[in-house]
Amino acid sequence: MHGRVPGQQPGWQGLPRALAVLASLCLIAACGPLVPRIEQPEAPAPSTAREAGVYPGPAIRELRFAPDDARDALASFIESCPRLLRRTDASGLTTGEDWRPACTAAATWPVADAPRFFETWFEAARVGDGRSFVTGYFEPEIAGSRDRRPGFEVPVYGLPGDLVRAWPQSVPEAERTGNPPLGRFDESGNFIPYYTRAEIEDGALAGRGLEIAWVADPVEFFFLQVQGSGRLRTPEGEVIRIGYAGQNGRAYTGIGGVMRERGLIGDGPGQYAGSMQGIMQYIREHPAEGRALMRENESWVFFRVLTGDGPLGALEVPVRPGSSVAADPRFVPLGAPVYLTADRPELDGVWIAQDTGGAIKGPNRFDSFWGAGEDARRIAGGMSGRGTALLLLPKGTLARLGTR
Incomplete structure (x- = not known):
């Protein structure tokens, strides 16, 4: 387990000048029509890290690598290396060969000296303004069954x-x-x-033989789909681990944002808490409205039964609590270390980008993984951190990209 523990007004000085400017504008208006303002079209959003701009970050030795954090991140990095070396980097920042020296060194690096590994083999880079937003996800466990039976009527579909x-x-x-x-x-x-x-x-999709399991609670299953993987515990005590297999191509709509816009969650009187727990409470207490809200998210996730260790991320390696994050691969090479500082101290430190998510889009947007169980559910459900993000790229990458 990772070592992170949860837990100027405008002045009046410009008024005379402002009045003079206003008087001048009035005179101009009296003498003739003003030149119409030409609306400038908004610049399109960047689609890759190169388009967003990549800039040198602070010297790597200025970053603090806590020993436990670095140890867990090193283990996750080692697991990622086989994929990292073969994968095409959609961000345009690196090639597989760029990572080979660090991956070779990682395989035999002393675990007790993990902080020095990151200081030795990487350099820090900022994408765009570097301002990050980090949420959390976890591996939920809900009641399920391999077969349809009374009380288990909600289908879990495989990829059609x-x-x-x-x-x-x-x-x-x-x-x-x-x-x-x-x-x-x-x-x-x-x-x-x-x-x-x-x-x-x-x-x-009914009657097509696509059901890989059945679950008891449609609300719990909705949130499992949002997480992208989870565990089904049968009445007999068997645990079936399911993971993301695909998605229906419909746009993801975060119902939390919809509810906040409508004043259903937030900090006002009578509102529900702006967390996963508050959203779920509202849906439970308003079942008809809650069902309609869930349907506003047209995205549907298909699953497959998983075997082996841990839930798999998009990199096809297990994601680890407190050391794995989901990121947009157009801006972060999957498998790369990411250094976060945030207003939530449990986010501070080095993570490995090993997953993606339907809502995780754009530069400096991350989703931190917290594992399974009630503590993980609580932390992930209430996670909303803002701060800065740095990519840790193989030394020499910035010079090759022409950024220094």
Whole structure:
């Protein structure tokens, strides 16, 4: 387990000048029409780390690597290395060979000297402004069954064969760049979006043999889908671990944000707590409204049964409590160390980017993993940290990128 423990007003000095400017504008308006203001279009959001801008961070020895944090991160980095060496880096920052010296050294590095490993082999870089937002996730455990039986009526679907990537006929050839969208072909052969959460809940996939398990509580299962993996405990005491297999291609909508906009959660009188626990309490106490809220998130996650150690992240290696984060691979090489400082001290230190998430989009957006059980649920459900993020890249990367 990781060593982290949870736990100017405007002045009046400019007023005379402001009045003079206002008087001048009034005179101009009296003499003739003002030149109309030209609206400048907003710059498109960066799609990779290179577009966001990569800048040198502080000297690596200025960073504090707590021994326990560094030890756990080193272990996770070693597990990531085989994938890191073979994986194409979508951020455009590194190649597999860039990581080979650090991975080779990591394999035999003394665990007791883990902080020096990161100081020796890496340099710090900032992507964009470096301002980070970090949430939390965990591995939930809910009641489930391998077979449908009374009290276990909510299906857990495996990945359907008709969920494919293709270009709709309405998209011109010149615009067909990147990955095609996910969807399905209808009876007429037209490519259309895949079924929504509501359609799936209403039986769009029933009777096709896609069920890999059944669960008792649709609300608990909704939050397990948000986490992306979890454990099903059967009445007989068996534990079935399930992991992310795919998603229906529909946009993810965080119902917490929707509820906050509507004044249902927050800090006001009569509101529910702005945490996973508060959201769940509202849904329990308002079942009809809660079901409608959950359906506003049209995204549906498909699962597969997992064997082996720990839930698997997008890097296909186990994610570890307190040392693994989910990140957007367009901005962070999956497998790379990330150094966080935040207004939540349990986030401070070095993590390894080993996972992705539907809501984890953009530079400096992370989701920290806290393990399984009630403590993990409590920490992850209330996690919302803001601070700074640094990528730890192999030494020499910044010079190659031309940033120093």
